[in-house]
Amino acid sequence: MSRSAGRTARERARAELTREIKEEARRQLAEAGADGLSLRAVARSLGMVSSALYRYYPSRDDLLTALIIDAYNAVGSAAEDAIAAAPAGDAPARWAAACHAIRARAVAHPHEYALIYGSPVPGYRAPQATIGPAARIPLAFVRVLRDAREPGDPLPASRALPPGSPLAAQAAALSAALAEPGAPDIPPAVLVRAVIAWTQLFGMLSFELFGQFVGSFEPADALFGYAVAQLATFVGLR
């Protein structure tokens, strides 16, 4: 039998090379950053001629898009897995686990981090296809928040948003977009705090990875741990 699972040798070879090209590209990204990444260098490493890559990726930007999607998905899975591994009833622990998992991945793959959370790659415009994977990370946090809420939970008045403000409207719209049948809605005020926490988390990672802490809070483990705990309080998990 020369075919397994209905795939011809050609199809298998194509799938494998498509993957290998991406993996070699990822390797070069890790070493040289997004703009040290060149199709020619990838082809060279694979023992191919540069024009051959065009059978697999129509352009450099498409290869970059594939890497970006993978990078988001890797961060997303890291967060999701960490949440799943934490005690189901312990929302602050789940929150913290996600934060630490994201940091671990960022530190281990700084160029991938920079690719998705750093300055935009010049001349590259992210296509729609990156939006879904990018959203996995905030969604993971949203799920932690939702699971921690009882349907009727009251909100302290101090946490209310200024009524009628554009912020309240944006948050309400987002809350509606995130609504799932059977699950409690997330109050806009909580959502806003979640977004702030989300920016806080990545702000800290960016400063750590991009060198703003040099000479003060480096290594940043302790600061990070403290901030994550504060954030859990801020979003109302504690």
Add this chain to the structure above:
Amino acid sequence: MSRSAGRTARERARAELTREIKEEARRQLAEAGADGLSLRAVARSLGMVSSALYRYYPSRDDLLTALIIDAYNAVGSAAEDAIAAAPAGDAPARWAAACHAIRARAVAHPHEYALIYGSPVPGYRAPQATIGPAARIPLAFVRVLRDAREPGDPLPASRALPPGSPLAAQAAALSAALAEPGAPDIPPAVLVRAVIAWTQLFGMLSFELFGQFVGSFEPADALFGYAVAQLATFVGLR
């Protein structure tokens, strides 16, 4: 009299061209980003030959360094000026003014922002000379905090750092480094919160400028305003 203030025509011309080169570079940075910036293009715009630039900047990296220093200084002055313009006794207002001024500059000059707070420019290592200007921004916030404190102000116990932790040690060291004769020390716990607020601020700006808010909290004015107010509370100004 052919010389004024002891400068020869040559010296004046040199100073002027040095400035003009930097300004043209800044213009190109604003349009094309840090790696759309090329010595040759700058020279072309100035009607010079590319090799002539080497009389003014010994290499591309030196020109980049000059731009980085200017960018930090511009953000620093914006913050300092905004603080000075706010009511002297109103610490939360001073805090908010600095945050909004920084954001305004970042939004107006996104590529300069990316240059200093985005992913590091590949192949470029920031020299010591950038550290001072970079520090102006956090220092401006520190001054707001310091001015708001009375020498013996007690700290709520809930804000204490875990004693003996690496974080407490780092913060104490920083507090000591920031000490000024005649001014009250900033308690380490406050300093840690200030650092967290600092990362929060720039995390939010990075997300706004680098496109993570697209489709949710964009425009981010309302979110930003709300977050800044929360931060003032977080660092104990309210």
Add this chain to the structure above:
DNA sequence: TGTACATCAGTGAACGCGCGTTCACTGATGTAC
């Protein structure tokens, strides 16, 4: 004030490099009968 020499700015050509992408082609793999 005038001359002789030193300093400096700017030129133009060149070196050596790497890049993304296109295109006509060869030879291998797959498909239909």
Add this chain to the structure above:
DNA sequence: TGTACATCAGTGAACGCGCGTTCACTGATGTAC
């Protein structure tokens, strides 16, 4: 099972581009006497 044709992968050369940096040079500006 065997043959004829279609599809596809990979080649190698080429296009056209731009870059940072060096170097020997000319001509203008500055300085010392």
